[in-house]
Amino acid sequence: MEELDGEPTVTLIPGVNSQKKQMCFDWGPGEMLVCETSFSKKEKSEMVPGCPYIHIIRKDIDVYCKILRKLFNESHGIFVGLQRIEEELTGKSRKAQLVRVSKNYRSVIRACMEEMHQLAIAAKDPAGDSQFSSQISILSAMELIWNLCEILFIEVAPAGPLLLHLLDWVRLHVCEVDSLSADVLGSENPSKHKDFWKLPGNTQTLTELELKWQHWHEECERHLQDGTFASSPHLEALCKIMLGDEAALLEEKELLSNWYHFLVTRLLYSHPTVKPMDLHRYAQSSLDVFLGGESNTEPLDNILLAAFEFDIHQVIKECSTALSNWWFVAHLTDLLDHCKLLQSHNLYFGSNMREFLLLEYASGLFAHHSLWQLGVDYFDYCPELGRVSLELHIERIPLSTEQKALKVLRVCEQRQMTEQVRSICKILAMKAVRNNRLGSALSWSIRAKDAAFATLVSDRFLRDYCERGCFSDLDLIDNLGPAMMLSDRLTFLGKYREFHRLYGEKRFVDAAALLLSLMTSQIAPRSFWMTLLTDALPLLEQKQVIFSAEQTYELMRCLEDLTSGRLVHGEPDAQQLQDDDIETTKVEMLRIGLARNLARSIIKEGSLEGS
């Protein structure tokens, strides 16, 4: 057995508590069921009251969280947009575009935080309040990490501007920095400072910056040594800080909220032109010095450290463990992948890291009754296992309303998932048949292109007609169009209905021809011929001659065919005799009608026009 680096997480299930009992489990479509049981099957129970609880457990329950809904929705838009513009991302503008996408994601996080903040204020409920505040702090941490990743990995700020970006980063996330900066910067030599920082680095080379800084640093040192600030210990301390004196800086520890704030401040005054590759050394030491061995590192610290070390995989891994859902790592990893920063990491579970995380995130979305629609797009952009994952998930979406069923079907049809379409339509068709909604059943079976089922439903229609003497769902049958060809029985149903329409429109000759063709072309099932012949009777009884002599011969042949095929099965009972009587009468009537028609048609055809 291979080992992952780290023990598998253990989840404790409450209540299942006994030495003798075991845990029974099974999978649902998106969850797991566990309950207490005893596997060794004994006929007699032990008479020990068992635990009657069944626990349903899931991963990714954040998908149910209403507040995060906006986050999921809006980030979905950004994600899809990023995939689509991938081909267009070239050359110099590429980096700028990717940075913009990153900023978009971050603004979505901030918008979500803001909304939660408003809700918390409005709610005025202490329990809800704590829930909100914990969510807000999680989102805040996510934005902090993302921002740092954006600076280090995407923006790839070179030495010089790097510190500016880090300053912004700290300033944005740590409110107190403003007061400290103001303090420190509001020193005796504001002009020198202004000069120094006015330059964004575009017009100066790194070396020039270094020189300027060196010069200023030396001047400060001279001032300190000369005792310029001797009269004011406060100013003296300030000066020491500006020279990057660690001890002095640490004395103001309360003003620094955390170690990365300390790090950036320290760098500001001792190594403002720090290079990215040197960052991690200062980071580690800042962490150690700031904590001073008092407390342990928290997950957030480890993540930030990994970022300063430019270890992208470690960042993703730590985030995956620390956060309760896949949203963050899935989107960040995808973005970094577009920046071509992920090597094909030999992940344990096949495919690459990006796809793995996207699949996990998307699977979680399918648990939700409407967010699944977002999940579809994520699966679409997973080239290896996306399609098959979508096929498995989409069949399990409960088809609670027709509208939802149509949505699901459209997704499947757009992607030529014919098996899924067939299966879903069949489920809906059979449900319709059970509820006697034949029209609905027929349309579902047509959509599924399921010939066998269409035949079954058509048979039901015809049976209904025989019993009630009329058709249901005329609209549907009248407008079948080319779908009629799906099955022979369905074609017959459509054509038979057409016969009735023609008759209704008094287009008797056309109706007659159609009726005959239904029998001679063998499209009509044998069992229905008697009905068809009976339908011919009124046409035979018309004043004018409708069936030609040849047609009449055909009809006669059909009738003889039908009657000669009848056999008597054993002793006929009373009902059967009665039925037989009716049958015999019908046949007699038909024979008379056909004979009469034959005579009339022969005469008509033999005569000259007008006579």
Next chain:
Amino acid sequence: MVSVINTVDTSHEDMIHDAQMDYYGTRLATCSSDRSVKIFDVRNGGQILIADLRGHEGPVWQVAWAHPMYGNILASCSYDRKVIIWKEENGTWEKTHEHMGHDSSVNSVCWAPHDYGLILACGSSDGAISLLTYTGLGQWEVKKISNAHTIGCNAVSWAPAVVPGSLIDQPSGQKPSYIKKFASGGCDNLIKLWKEEEDGQWKEEQKLEAHSDWVRDVAWAPSIGLPTSTIASCSQDGRVFIWTCDDASGNTWSPKLLHKFNDVVWHVSWSITANILAVSGGDNKVTLWKESVDGQWVCISDVNKGQGSVSTSITEGQQNEQ
């Protein structure tokens, strides 16, 4: 992170032996030594008792939901040697069929892939496996494989349906010809693979030997579009094997030992969408396993019974009672 999202109080008066979610995850069926089968509506974190089905005269060992295209149908099997099929008609659940063809406890029931029709396989302690096929109008046809396993059959599991290539251009009205297969595990320490022949008879196609004690459970993995077939088996001997067959060759199954546990392994089950294997150990844990890129099976999680609190979900009001 895994959370308990719902705790259903089944009010069973005795040991629960099986719990199954339906196809969509909206209903839960449970069965117990108290001889009853219960069905709950568990949508949106709720629990509403829909049916309390009585009819068995002994502990009920397993329940299985049929595919939704056939309606709401549930099968149950019991120590009382009976298999009962329950169906929901017009909003109420009723017994629709009772099968009494076994001489001993029926241990396992499993519905075939819906593509084959409505077919139920049942494994019994009398060593036989029976196959019930619904033929319409309330009629069920029975085929029996006697002496499938000496001493007894403990588990049955169907292979996923393989779409035959000729399905695309079927003449209208004709049924496509599937090759139906299932696996069974028994007290003869063997796993057997069964195939339906053209004449409708079931024949033993393969014997898989690796366990040294009674096979307690077999589970055929759902298909994720790859050409290999995979079966998991667990046994009294504490071992769990993963059997794979490269469909190109068709007939060679090779076992790989997933793990040797310290105690009897009773139950293995594949997740429906992610090919994760859940294994129950006698050491009161459920472990989850997944296959890595290089073909090794890795344990990814432990679900452990325990006392006290658990990482709770966002929904308030969870009852974490003992």
